[in-house]
Amino acid sequence: MSAISLLMGLLLLSYVGSLIIGGQKARGLPSGIEFLALGFAVGPHALGLVERSMIAEFEPLVQVALGWLAFVVGLDFGRVNGRRVRAKPMVLGVFCAVLTGGTVALTVYRFFCYVSPFGIDPTGVLLLACGAGAVSAETTRFGVQWVAVRWNVKGPVATLLVEIASADDFAPLVAAGAIFAFAPSTHVTLVMPGAGWFLLSLSLGGLLGTVTALLLRGAEGYTVWGALIGTLLLGVGTATRFGFCTIFVTFTMGIALASASPHRRALRRMVTPTERAVLYPMLLLAGAHIDARPLLENRMLIAVVALALLARVVGKLLSGFVLRATLPAARPAGPLFGIVLLSSGPVSVSCGFAFALRFPGRVGDTLLVCAAASAVLGELVSTFALKNLLTQLGEATTVPPPPLAPIKTAPSVPPPPPSFEAARTRSTSAPPGAIR
């Protein structure tokens, strides 16, 4: 397959993804692992239709896609369906992610205290443990949203879950930023401790977000997209150059932009529909990048992946207990509430992919496999557990959502650039009361 064919394939996926945004049905799987699987199937380690060199050629595109997804998460961080996430679920969402990530990281690290890590140096072991924690921390909001749309879910537990799932993206992205900061690029001439690099990457994201907000004051037409894409590319380019975590930098950028710009609502309406269009090609390339050879050569790494998954289950069960103990709305969910938090998806895979690109070899490949395995586990266990739970609680019905009436635009509205108009139409096209 030539590079141009791969590009056409990615554009086709992007096309499919952007069609799904406009749809009312929950199409595909919530974590998008089917695209991951497709990528693996066509990748160099299965059918070989896409060669490794070609994936390397597309690395800039991957970095931008990862950056864009994290930017969208940052821009919409702390909000669900246009309204602010309540403080308590927000704090608990982050805490639960830290708890799960910490459990996984500690378990993997302790494992290597008893077992010799063949071919991985002590720094690599630390990186592997912390990275496993970062890629295992998330509960994807897509899982809850998927169930919500498919079974017309409404109720306090579903709302709580989507809030927690939305808030907990913070932990893995910040953890990835911190881990990368302790291993800056070898080309950098400046010597600084890890904390300094972390602050620098944080400042880069914050500064670019603020500059974007300044640039968007009264911006018109294509200049809005120009400013967004321009700062994102500059951010991704600079972060990659320094060896920073691109997804952390752009996530920070998104938060800073949402905080500093008075146009945050319009921006969210513009940007959010692009998420799936970027996500599917990214998942395909992530799948193609999965290399299981290091794991097969060093069986110890298979044990690491299994252990990380087990620790994730324990971490999420603990999180379930914490949530039930602190939030009255979560109490009816029962003792296995943590199981429904097991779904993982784009943020985990993005983290895993970012690690695989930055630390190629055993560590990076293991972390990407870890992220993919976590998504598969979540898909097998969590989605249906969630559906069953919400049905038991009476929050899910089998009645399909009511069809939408045609949308009319107020005639007094000045003709906005079509991107905003489309964004507004899309934002109003969600079924009333449904959780997006």
Next chain:
Amino acid sequence: MSGSAPHGKTWVGRGIDMLSLLILSCIMWGAGTLVPGHEGEAAVLGALGFLLLAGTLLSELVEVLGMPHLTGYLFAGILAGPHVLHLVDHASVKRLEPVNTLAIALIALAGGAELRIATLKQELRSLVVALALQTILGVVLIGGVFALARPAFVANLPFTGLVGASMLWGVLAIARSPSALLGVLSQTRANGPLARFSLAQVMASDIVVVVMLAAAITLARPLLDPGTTLSTSAFRALGHEILGSVSLGTTLGLVLAAYLKVSGGQLLVVLFALGFGATEVLHYLNYEPLLTFMVAGFVVQNFSKQGERFIHAIEQTGGVVYVVFFACAGAHLNVPLLKDFWSTALLLTVARAVVTIGTARLSSLIAKDQPAVTKYGWSPLISQAGIALGIASIVAAKFPSFGSGFRDVAIACVALNEMVGPVLFKLAIDRAKETKAPTPSLSDVEDAPPAASV
């Protein structure tokens, strides 16, 4: 990026724009200084982002001086490029070339879609006269000036050789810049006799130049190399190329029109697929992408009801792509070369401008054009960019005896025309009162009442 005057851009706003530009430049400089010698993908991404931002910001700053945005994009590229501040290195500029592929496709699609049969019928007489005079007088007179000036790189050629080189220079001189034209038109959203005539003339002149180049190369070869004989094979190849491009362009246009009618969604992705995928196929088939896409746009506009929608989609995508395209063109400009050849380049540029203006006036008198066209019809013809550079490269490759000098002087001339041309055209459009109001800003969208959903 605080919008244009109607959106209340204040001096404070412009100050903030400058401050933002300074911060972004510092980030680029910091990255280049602290991570030296890094010419990988990261540098390319950074360069792309910086050129996009700097181009947009500078375009709004030069707007105060009444200059077109395009000039701002070019200046951003020149300043940031490898010959001035070196914020963007040469390798990065080179690796950004795929953007040109997409930009050329969008420019040609937009150009074709802007041409309406009704307008062409109305302007047919003017168009034929203008094209004929600009082509014949342009090649003869500008070629004549070139022969009289006899630049150093053709000083050793015999008289016949000089005639051949002058003919090639004449063809180079009649090349225009559709991208510059569309860049200015998309900024000003101009609509009127001048805008319509300019569009038709520049787009049509593209085809004429392609034919003229093939003819000039065929005729010049025996003049420059007496050992070779006149061959018509180039014309056969050209005929095949033109016919094939028109056929494929028509098919593409019909498919696009059908798609727009049936679905029409996700046009951004479709345009990207066209820009990269279709161009690759066209290169493989040895067809001319510019002509093919122009015909496709023309078909969508004139043989379906989807023209306006199509133009709108291209404008949306093109806006961002044009910034990078022109900023890259600016970064490509070889400033030291301009310094070396400034006198020759200036003489030839002035001669071209004088001949172009004179010929445009003459053709307007003959065709009895509307006042705006008579007065300013020359203004879109000054700009030169990619096509002229492409011709220079072809000449350099086909005639090595003088080609490299020819190309260097051509680059210097194109640099001058590229900087001056869009300014003159924008000025003319403004004077002819064909400029329209800008697009709504983010604030307008925020302030607008929400769409009523029932």
